[in-house]
Amino acid sequence: MKAANQILKCPICNEGTKEKYRPFCSKRCSEIDLGRWFNESYVIPGEQTSLGQENDDEMDY
Ligand SMILES: [Zn+2]
Numbered sequence: 093m094k095a096a097n098q099i100l101k102c103p104i105c106n107e108g109t110k111e112k113y114r115p116f117c118s119k120r121c122s123e124i125d126l127g128r129w130f131n132e133s134y135v136i137p138g139e140q141t142s143l144g145q146e147n148d149d150e151m152d153y
Contacts, residue, residue: 102118104125
């Protein structure tokens with residue numbers, strides 16, 4: 093039996109992935125993805141403050 097899910101595709105360029113760089117096809121693509129992550133985490137919406145206050149009420153026990 094062969095596991096069909098073994099062949100994954102790089103989320104960056106859609107090429108087949110290499111075990112060494114999973115889940116990407118190359119170091120370059122993994123770095124591109126990492127860069128995207130950092131960019132997204134830098135953009136934090138100001139609404140998070142009000143969400144935190146809501147949580148405070150429920151966790152106060
Ligand atoms: Zn790639």
